[in-house]
């Protein structure tokens with residue numbers, strides 16, 4: 094496994110290349126557009142860090158930018174179509190500014206058929222780089238600036254390979270008080286519908302020391318809400334197991350919350366639940382995707398647990414970690430899912446009582462086993478199930494939130510938005526309150542009213 098770490102000499106080389114670009118980047122601006130999950134947001138912060146190292150000033154306005162990098166998501170077709178339409182919109186800007194560079198990275202860049210499509214239909218894209226290439230961005234920018242042809246930096250990730258981990262490149266974070274820290278990359282689970290293991294390679298974990306140092310620095314710099322990120326954080330495999338890592342992070346002195354995303358139900362251990370129960374600095378929120386309720390569908394999905402096992406695990410978490418909120422992901426209309434199979438999904442929702450469900454219509458992904466299964470469910474039927482699930486969840490979410498009325502919650506302020514003052518509680522609930530509190534500051538709010546996806550109250554301190 095040690096060969097997954099990019100050697101320090103390579104990082105030094107990239108830093109030298111970045112310094113050598115400073116003359117070319119005087120007064121130049123760069124923009125990173127991010128699609129998809131928190132892992133991509135964290136990757137974009139590394140990309141932004143590397144761009145600044147090259148001398149670019151960062152902007153969020155593509156029309157001001159000399160370089161635009163689009164960090165893409167491939168999880169569902171809808172996500173890919175959004176990326177392609179966003180890329181299409183940059184064509185006009187490039188016609189106005191011929192020297193503008195456009196780059197594509199992220200999960201779509203790892204898909205061969207998408208790369209070919211980009212080559213064919215988006216000739217104004219100047220460079221493409223894969224999910225393991227962030228640390229080489231200075232070299233990529235240098236080649237894109239000097240080449241008349243498109244440049245591509247992608248390593249296909251064969252199923253038995255890990256990909257890399259790079260440390261010590263700068264990170265430019267979007268927020269000054271809440272952020273994500275990747276603790277591992279890739280996934281070994283091969284759920285039959287999912288493209289992630291095909292594009293991001295096998296699981297590999299950052300070292301315990303690197304993670305602890307990063308979180309320590311964040312806490313010292315005033316970060317209050319830190320999310321440990323990985324496709325399946327429970328299989329973190331550094332010098333300690335995930336519960337050990339989490340306990341040590343929670344023991345760092347300071348007033349902050351630590352969260353994690355995402356957990357696979359088959360790996361969420363009793364040890365982890367105990368560590369959470371014992372430590373208030375670990376946020377009272379657990380995201381535990383169950384995907385489907387029917388045992389036959391779960392087995393076709395290659396999930397490794399049954400409906401009953403999931404329900405028991407979820408209820409056990411609720412019982413042991415007082416006041417915890419539970420969220421989940423659900424896929425509607427996986428191949429061969431019948432109406433009665435779907436009723437099992439609704440049954441899990443009723444039995445567990447989630448605070449939040451992220452539901453998705455099944456989207457066939459090229460190269461995954463589910464995409465070629467017989468018995469694909471018609472789109473209208475998938476949408477009907479999605480709507481039925483949403484309706485049930487809206488009722489459950491309101492009931493769950495009503496429990497908080499009369500309680501005082503500690504809330505991390507996100508400042509104001511459209512004249513409302515809002516923040517998040519440890520349970521990751523949106524809380525609206527009555528007076529301004531500086532963003533990034535904790536405050537106490539007495540909850541007076543519950544809505545399905547927000548709580549409303551008064552600041553008490």
Ligand code: 5AD
Nearest residue numbers: 286287382422423424453454455456
């Ligand atoms: N179709 C629909 N939803 C999907 N997800 C992953 N792959 C697919 C797909 N092919 C969902 C799962 C996962 C979340 C991040 O995206 O619910 O947990």
Ligand code: SF4
Nearest residue numbers: 280282283284287289
């Ligand atoms: Fe995809 Fe399953 Fe891995 Fe999650 S655990 S990233 S759903 S393969």
